[in-house]
Amino acid sequence: MSRTRRQHAVVHLGLAVGLALVAGPFLWTALSSLKPEREIRRDPPTFWPETWTLGNFVELFERVSIGTAFANSMLIALVLVATNLLFCSMVGYAFAKLSFRGKNVAFGLVLVQLAIPAIVVMMPQFVLIAKLGMVNTFIGIILPTVVTPLGVFMMRQFISDLPDELIDAARVDGAREFRIFFTIILPLCGPPLATLGLITFLGSWNNFLWPAVVAQSESVYTLPVALNILNGHETTHYNLLVAGSVVVIAPILLLFVFLQRFFIQGIATTGLK
Amino acid sequence: MNTTTRRVAAGALALALMAAGCGRDAGTASEQARDVTTGSVTGEVTVWAMGEEGKALGAFVKDFEAANPGVRVNVTAIGWDVAHDKITAAIAGNATPDVSMIGSTWSGELAKTGALEPTPGNLVDKAAFFPGAWQTVDVNGTAYGVPWYVETRVLYYRTDQAAKAGVQPPKTWEELTAFARALKEKGGAEDGFQQSYTLGASWQEVLPLIWQAGGEIAEDGAYTFDTLEAVAALRQYETLFEQKLAPTDIPEGAFPQTFIKGEVGGFFSGPWMIGVLNNDGGPAFKDKFDVAPYPKGPVSATSFVGGADMAVFKQAKNRDAAWKFVQWLSEPEVQAKWYTTVKALPAVQEAWRQPELTADKQLAVFGEQLKDAKTPPPFPTWEQVAKVLEAELEKLARGRSTPEQTAKAIQAQADTIGTGL
Numbered sequence: 142m143s144r145t146r147r148q149h150a151v152v153h154l155g156l157a158v159g160l161a162l163v164a165g166p167f168l169w170t171a172l173s174s175l176k177p178e179r180e181i182r183r184d185p186p187t188f189w190p191e192t193w194t195l196g197n198f199v200e201l202f203e204r205v206s207i208g209t210a211f212a213n214s215m216l217i218a219l220v221l222v223a224t225n226l227l228f229c230s231m232v233g234y235a236f237a238k239l240s241f242r243g244k245n246v247a248f249g250l251v252l253v254q255l256a257i258p259a260i261v262v263m264m265p266q267f268v269l270i271a272k273l274g275m276v277n278t279f280i281g282i283i284l285p286t287v288v289t290p291l292g293v294f295m296m297r298q299f300i301s302d303l304p305d306e307l308i309d310a311a312r313v314d315g316a317r318e319f320r321i322f323f324t325i326i327l328p329l330c331g332p333p334l335a336t337l338g339l340i341t342f343l344g345s346w347n348n349f350l351w352p353a354v355v356a357q358s359e360s361v362y363t364l365p366v367a368l369n370i371l372n373g374h375e376t377t378h379y380n381l382l383v384a385g386s387v388v389v390i391a392p393i394l395l396l397f398v399f400l401q402r403f404f405i406q407g408i409a410t411t412g413l414k
Numbered sequence: 415m416n417t418t419t420r421r422v423a424a425g426a427l428a429l430a431l432m433a434a435g436c437g438r439d440a441g442t443a444s445e446q447a448r449d450v451t452t453g454s455v456t457g458e459v460t461v462w463a464m465g466e467e468g469k470a471l472g473a474f475v476k477d478f479e480a481a482n483p484g485v486r487v488n489v490t491a492i493g494w495d496v497a498h499d500k501i502t503a504a505i506a507g508n509a510t511p512d513v514s515m516i517g518s519t520w521s522g523e524l525a526k527t528g529a530l531e532p533t534p535g536n537l538v539d540k541a542a543f544f545p546g547a548w549q550t551v552d553v554n555g556t557a558y559g560v561p562w563y564v565e566t567r568v569l570y571y572r573t574d575q576a577a578k579a580g581v582q583p584p585k586t587w588e589e590l591t592a593f594a595r596a597l598k599e600k601g602g603a604e605d606g607f608q609q610s611y612t613l614g615a616s617w618q619e620v621l622p623l624i625w626q627a628g629g630e631i632a633e634d635g636a637y638t639f640d641t642l643e644a645v646a647a648l649r650q651y652e653t654l655f656e657q658k659l660a661p662t663d664i665p666e667g668a669f670p671q672t673f674i675k676g677e678v679g680g681f682f683s684g685p686w687m688i689g690v691l692n693n694d695g696g697p698a699f700k701d702k703f704d705v706a707p708y709p710k711g712p713v714s715a716t717s718f719v720g721g722a723d724m725a726v727f728k729q730a731k732n733r734d735a736a737w738k739f740v741q742w743l744s745e746p747e748v749q750a751k752w753y754t755t756v757k758a759l760p761a762v763q764e765a766w767r768q769p770e771l772t773a774d775k776q777l778a779v780f781g782e783q784l785k786d787a788k789t790p791p792p793f794p795t796w797e798q799v800a801k802v803l804e805a806e807l808e809k810l811a812r813g814r815s816t817p818e819q820t821a822k823a824i825q826a827q828a829d830t831i832g833t834g835l
Contacts, residue, residue: 271507369493369495371466
């Protein structure tokens with residue numbers, strides 16, 4: 142009994158250290174957002190604010206249209222989550238369970254895309270978007286990532302492991318592909334869909350360069366793009382940046398707290414890191 | 415602000431832009447500027463401007479709109495970090511605004527894409543600007559855009575420590591070394607003098623020294639770093655490190671707190687540091703520091719001039735109004751009012767005689783220094799070469815190479831990179 146208790150104590154101590162390492166910086170950021178700028182830049186730095194203030198947030202909301210940017214970020218992220226869940230699983234299903242000519246080549250191309258850094262294709266992508274007249278629009282920001290190679294790959298891996306008998310049985314009963322996909326495959330894909338949704342949301346929420354290049358007026362700015370205006374050429378207002386970081390991180394944290402069960406499950410079942 | 419990642423991204427984008435922009439006619443030196451009619455203008459003008467300037471400009475343009483009924487100026491604020499990428503992407507995609515603020519070292523690169531319009535000959539008088547400021551828009555004799563605001567580097571020092579050590583701000587290179595020694599040994603600045611040596615800004619310490627020694631960064635369309643003048647400048651830069659008068663062991667980011675705490679007694683930097691020091695140092699610190707012009711080298715006391723310019727794109731939908739707006743921004747009264755708005759120093763000399771600027775004694779030092787200040791050559795590859803300088807300067811500062819070796823190493827790499835023109 143006492144032995145297990147001691148073991149527990151050791152485990153908890155280890156976990157506490159890990160928690161401090163992981164959560165410490167976030168906590169410090171959150172606390173710093175409540176300090177005046179001079180205290181943030183002081184050396185040695187303070188952890189617990191000496192002077193509490195909401196001034197950073199007030200100034201942030203005065204300087205940047207945070208409300209608009211927040212709404213834009215949310216809209217773009219949610220649309221991308223929806224399109225990725227639908228299209229990635231459809232394409233993944235086709236790669237996993239249907240046989241058609243050129244399937245291996247097509248899947249090879251998907252894998253190749255996984256290896257190409259986004260920055261390399263950014264400029265041609267922008268020229269394309271510009272020629273389509275989509276500069277400075279939400280659709281221009283959204284279009285290039287409505288379906289992503291990573292998502293297709295994830296869904297394909299998961300669906301491959303589903304038994305073929307399910308599909309065969311449905312076919313025998315006269316179900317068409319869409320029916321099979323929506324009523325049999327999709328309901329079984331809960332964990333990878335949750336993971337894909339989270340990854341997509343995070344990716345879109347944190348994405349900076351692409352929206353920054355496509356959005357040409359502040360009404361289309363996303364949160365990271367709007368916050369970047371505060372970054373001076375020679376000087377940086379750390380107080381506004383930490384306050385902005387808190388605004389950016391808070392929704393993500395909430396999302397994580399609610400969905401962490403799915404997230405862990407999803408990673409475990411699809412073998413992805 | 416992360417300069418390194420920005421430069422890497424900028425490099426990648428520049429490559430992509432070259433690929434995407436193939437076939438665009440390259441802006442040549444003989445490009446002819448067309449005159450512009452700025453009498454009465456109407457319509458909408460879209461303007462991009464960076465950072466705080468961008469935020470403030472949106473409200474600032476109301477005066478221009480009031481003076482020109484029927485004109486609406488639409489300002490979009492963009493972040494400094496993304497500005498270069500955004501502008502080059504916009505050029506590649508033919509999605510440029512009418513006017514954009516550009517960094518003072520970008521005109522060469524952007525002009526080369528053929529997207530910038532040469533400044534109309536009848537728009538502004540180039541003699542009205544500081545010569546160094548005009549240099550930032552001049553690409554081989556053709557001006558692309560108009561200087562907007564400037565910054566220049568001067569000497570900051572702790573007045574209390576200088577008084578304690580019994581020294582005056584240095585007037586020559588030799589006096590600077592003695593000054594740093596006095597601050598360290600008698601003034602109480604235990605680390606001596608702050609001279610930057612890491613990636614990010616060290617090249618800006620050395621460029622003025624090269625000019626002060628009588629050298630040039632580029633001549634006849636090629637970089638010239640392996641010269642006697644450059645070696646003399648590098649030796650001057652090395653001296654403070656070698657004599658242990660400038661630290662090479664304090665972490666990045668410790669400055670300017672080290673100056674406020676008195677661990678270093680002086681440094682060279684731009685006008686923004688006044689605001690930073692007054693803010694971080696608190697009200698009592700205001701009387702503990704002052705600024706002075708650059709000490710004179712063998713030939714001159716030339717400083718570095720940076721800042722930002724306003725450029726008009728060839729694809730501008732409202733050309734006349736765009737240029738008129740740029741012209742308005744360069745009027746002395748407007749420049750002085752802009753100074754009071756965001757503390758950006760006027761590029762137009764006449765503006766310094768406006769009451770807003772004559773009252774401040776520290777400001778006058780910058781005004782004086784601007785008369786003798788230069789800018790790096792407007793080569794598209796300048797940022798790359800600056801990176802080379804920083805890497806080599808760190809080796810020099812840490813005593814791993816000599817001034818001669820440093821000059822040769824920089825020259826060799828600069829030759830490989832080329833001017834890009």
